[in-house]
Amino acid sequence: GQQVMQIPQYQHVQEGEDFTTYCNSSTTLSNIQWYKQRPGGHPVFLIQLVKSGEVKKQKRLTFQFGEAKKNSSLHITATQTTDVGTYFCAGGRSASKIIFGSGTRLSIRP
C-alpha cells in the first residue's frame, strides 16, 4: 500500500538555527498537506501544495513539492520556541483520503 515516509524522526536545535523535515511517498501524489501538532494538541493545517515543483512561503516557513510529486520538504528559518511541535506531511491521492507521514518532532534549546 501507499506509504509516506518522513525524516528525521526527531530534531533538536538551538533557537535561531534552521530546521528542515523531508517527506517521501512511494507513489505519485495529487497534492501534499502539512500539519503542525503542538504537544498535547491536535494537528493544525498549515498549507497544501498541488503543482509539481511548487514552492510556498509563510513567514519563516518554506514548503516545497518535488517535480515528480513524490516528495516534499518544510524548512523553517531561524527557529523560535513557538515552533516546537511535531510536523506532519500528509499525501493526498484519492478524493477522500490523505496518508500521514510519521512526523518530525522539533524541540528547541532556548
Add this chain to the structure above:
Amino acid sequence: GEEVAQTPKHLVRGEGQKAKLYCAPIKGHSYVFWYQQVLKNEFKFLISFQNENVFDETGMPKERFSAKCLPNSPCSLEIQATKLEDSAVYFCASSPGTGLGSNQPQHFGDGTRLSIL
C-alpha cells in the same frame, strides 16, 4: 459549530468493555475522518464518511470497530471488547468536501484519549 467537537476528552475502560466516542463535525462539512494516534505519534487512518455514507473504511479493524454518521446526530466510533492495544488518542476531523484534483484541509478535534486498563 465552527470547531470539531469530540467527546469525551478522556475515557477509561477495563479490558473487554465497550468504548464509544463521539464527534460533531463543523457545520456544513461533508466529510468526516477518524484517526488513531498511538504513543509513537503516527496517525492511523480508520474510516471516512461522506455525509452519512461510509466513504473509505480500509483502515478499520474488521472485527471490533464500527462507526456511524447519522443525520442530525454526532458521528460515533465504537469499539467492542476493548483490548490494551486500543489505548490511544482518537482524532476526528472534518473537511468541507473535495476540490478538483486536491483534498480540502482537514479540521481536527481535540481528540479523545482512550485508556484501556
